[in-house]
Amino acid sequence: MMEGQHLRQGLIDDTVLVLQQGHRSRAVWQANGRGPRESATVTIRRCEREFHALPPPLAPIVELVRQAGFFGLLNMQYMQLDLALLTALVERWRPETHTFHLTSGEATVTLQDVEIIIGLPVDGRPVTGSTNLNWEEMVRDLLGLELEEAGRRRGNKVTLQWLRGHFNGQVQETDTQVQIEQKARGYIMQLIGGPHTCVSRNVSQDHANLTARYMVRHITTILKKDASTKIKVLQEIIKIATESYNPSYAKTWAAKTLAIGDIYGNWDESYAELPRYLAAVKVRNPGTEYVINTTESNIPGCAIFIRVFWAFGPAIEAFKHCRPVLSVDGTFLAGKYKAVMLIAMSQDAENECVPIAFAIVEKEDAENWGWFLNCIRCFVTMKKNLCLISDRAAGLMSYMPTDPLWRPPYVYHRYCARHIGANFMRRYNKKVGIQVKVTAMEVQKRKYKHQLSKMINWEDGKIHKELTDLDRPKWSLAYDGGR
Numbered sequence: 001m002m003e004g005q006h007l008r009q010g011l012i013d014d015t016v017l018v019l020q021q022g023h024r025s026r027a028v029w030q031a032n033g034r035g036p037r038e039s040a041t042v043t044i045r046r047c048e049r050e051f052h053a054l055p056p057p058l059a060p061i062v063e064l065v066r067q068a069g070f071f072g073l074l075n076m077q078y079m080q081l082d083l084a085l086l087t088a089l090v091e092r093w094r095p096e097t098h099t100f101h102l103t104s105g106e107a108t109v110t111l112q113d114v115e116i117i118i119g120l121p122v123d124g125r126p127v128t129g130s131t132n133l134n135w136e137e138m139v140r141d142l143l144g145l146e147l148e149e150a151g152r153r154r155g156n157k158v159t160l161q162w163l164r165g166h167f168n169g170q171v172q173e174t175d176t177q178v179q180i181e182q183k184a185r186g187y188i189m190q191l192i193g194g195p196h197t198c199v200s201r202n203v204s205q206d207h208a209n210l211t212a213r214y215m216v217r218h219i220t221t222i223l224k225k226d227a228s229t230k231i232k233v234l235q236e237i238i239k240i241a242t243e244s245y246n247p248s249y250a251k252t253w254a255a256k257t258l259a260i261g262d263i264y265g266n267w268d269e270s271y272a273e274l275p276r277y278l279a280a281v282k283v284r285n286p287g288t289e290y291v292i293n294t295t296e297s298n299i300p301g302c303a304i305f306i307r308v309f310w311a312f313g314p315a316i317e318a319f320k321h322c323r324p325v326l327s328v329d330g331t332f333l334a335g336k337y338k339a340v341m342l343i344a345m346s347q348d349a350e351n352e353c354v355p356i357a358f359a360i361v362e363k364e365d366a367e368n369w370g371w372f373l374n375c376i377r378c379f380v381t382m383k384k385n386l387c388l389i390s391d392r393a394a395g396l397m398s399y400m401p402t403d404p405l406w407r408p409p410y411v412y413h414r415y416c417a418r419h420i421g422a423n424f425m426r427r428y429n430k431k432v433g434i435q436v437k438v439t440a441m442e443v444q445k446r447k448y449k450h451q452l453s454k455m456i457n458w459e460d461g462k463i464h465k466e467l468t469d470l471d472r473p474k475w476s477l478a479y480d481g482g483r
Contacts, residue, residue, distance in 0.1 A: 017096055022218050022241040025091045042087045050164060051190050057169025064184035065191070072119015073191050143167075144182035160193045212254035215247060220259045227260055267336040271305050278310055287313025289379035293371075307368060309375040311357040316380050319356050322346040326356065326376070327389040327416070328396070330364045340364050342372045344380075356380060365395040370403065377405055386411045391419035415475040417441055424463065432463060439467070440475050448478035 017023070057065070057074070065074050092100045099106040111122040139147045139158070145166060147158065167186025175183070218241040219234050235252050239245060247255075265273065275292060282288040290310035294303035326344050333339045342359040357376050361368035388411050390396055400406050400413055417440035425433025432455070439451040456464045472479045 017094060019094075019096055019241055022221075022237055023094075024221070041083050042090055044081055044083065044086070050160075051193075054164070054168045055170065057187060058171050060171050060180050061169045061184050061187055064181060065188060068184075068188055069121045070188055070191055075119070142182065143186050144179060158189075160190060163190050163193065212251050212258055215252065215255035216259045216262065219255060220262060223256065223259050224263055227263070229256075231256065271337075274305075274308065278308075281310070281312070285313045287316055289313075289316070291375060291379075307359060307361040307371065309357065309359040309372060309379075311376075311380050312355075315354065315356050318348070318354050319346055319381060322348050322354055324383055324385055325387045325389065328372075329391060329416075330393065333360070340368075342368070344372075344376055363395075364393050366399040366402075367395075369393070369396045370399045373399070373403070373406055384410050387414055388412070389414050389416050391416055392423075412481075413474060414480060415470075417475065417477075420475055424466075428459060428463065432458065436463075436467065441477055443477045445478045448476055 062071075062074065065071055089100060092102055094101055097106065099108040114120055115122045136147060139145065143166075147162075163186055167183055167190065169183075169187050171180050171183060215238050218238050219229075222229055222234070222237060231249055231252050234256055235247055235249070238247050238252065238255075261267075264270070278288075278290045278292070282290065288311065290308065292308045293306040295306055297304050323346060325346055327346070328342065328344045330340045330342045333341055339360050340363055342361060342364075343355065344357040346354045346356055348354055357372075357380055359368075359372045359375065361372070388400075388406070390413070392415060400411075404410070406413075417437050420440055421433040421437030423433075424436045435451065435455055439448060439455075442448040442451055452464065452467065455467070458464065473481060
């Protein structure tokens with residue numbers, strides 16, 4: 001290269017490239033003004049490895065494949081892909097012009113290239129027809145089989161696994177010509193099988209080919225930066241990227257789920273990686289403790305997840321210097337597998353929150369709360385005179401009186417004033433909730449009684465009676481004994 005020359009990193013004329021906002025090259029070359037950065041290598045979903053493992057097709061099937069125009073595909077061997085090269089080509093491909101933008105100019109793949117390289121015929125009548133047909137009857141007539149539920153996918157589709165189980169390129173001596181043709185069709189479907197991802201630029205919202213999997217390519221980069229991106233924001237990104245496609249909320253949500261699975265792994269893989277992940281955390285954070293409960297499965301080498309507890313080593317050490325207070329609560333996890341995360345936290349001398357311990361359990365019941373609290377006793381602290389603050393969850397309330405280590409003088413149980421106020425607000429109104437919280441937070445008995453008296457006639461005295469029936473030292477600062 002002559003002195004003074006350099007490769008231009010980016011676009012020269014972007015008036016035609018209307019999809020640049022969501023294009024992969026934008027992250028590679030612009031990177032928000034921080035200069036070029038290395039892009040992640042693309043991955044390829046492949047299904048032909050299993051197909052090539054099938055026995056060679058017999059002559060009658062080969063002849064019908066030849067007549068159908070797919071003999072070139074049949075002769076192709078399994079190829080190792082150069083993912084780095086494919087990544088570079090993806091970054092240079094422009095869907096607006098259907099060309100690669102290279103330093104030497106524009107280039108594209110022509111039909112003649114397809115005919116020479118793959119051996120597919122590119123002239124003649126197109127393969128098309130009506131789809132307004134009875135799906136079960138069409139499968140029965142063309143493939144000669146009844147489509148059981150195991151082979152069905154949503155919409156008019158069959159799975160490649162189902163096809164491999166019934167069509168392996170072999171025929172029997174007793175097969176008729178119709179049966180041989182049916183077996184050839186099943187074999188050809190595997191030969192050309194795989195997810196269809198091409199799309200027209202002008203399509204309706206319900207176009208069958210604009211699937212959630214297709215939309216993933218437009219939102220993955222965004223979700224890598226912020227996995228909490230709202231669905232409405234992703235809808236706008238997809239609408240801009242596809243020019244005229246306005247995806248539904250449900251389909252965009254499905255695309256986000258797939259993209260997050262591609263980035264971070266799916267739910268099953270996440271649970272399977274949990275033991276290795278926690279072991280690595282313990283190595284990197286000395287003093288970390290964790291317990292995983294599982295039960296045996298009917299599948300060899302697999303176990304069924306029940307619950308997990310963990311506490312980071314630095315947090316365990318920090319609790320030694322925190323106030324002798326533990327606040328515990330549970331929150332529901334939203335995902336494929338429903339569960340509850342239990343959390344224990346404390347406060348330091350500057351009133352800053354310090355997370356101490358965590359657990360993921362199936363539900364908030366006495367057994368799981370007891371297991372979580374026992375883990376805290378075993379791995380975090382055996383201090384006496386602890387103050388435990390919580391809501392009035394039924395499982396926790398039923399467990400606490402049964403365990404001596406979580407009763408005085410080891411632990412003094414108190415109710416969270418915010419939760420008490422929120423419960424009354426939900427059952428009555430906002431004014432009641434605020435007044436209950438104010439009453440609970442009063443530290444002087446005189447002021448506590450004054451605030452309580454304001455509610456003596458509210459709701460015909462029901463609110464006042466409910467509060468007086470509560471164990472006063474557990475919810476009022478004025479009577480909690482300084483705990």
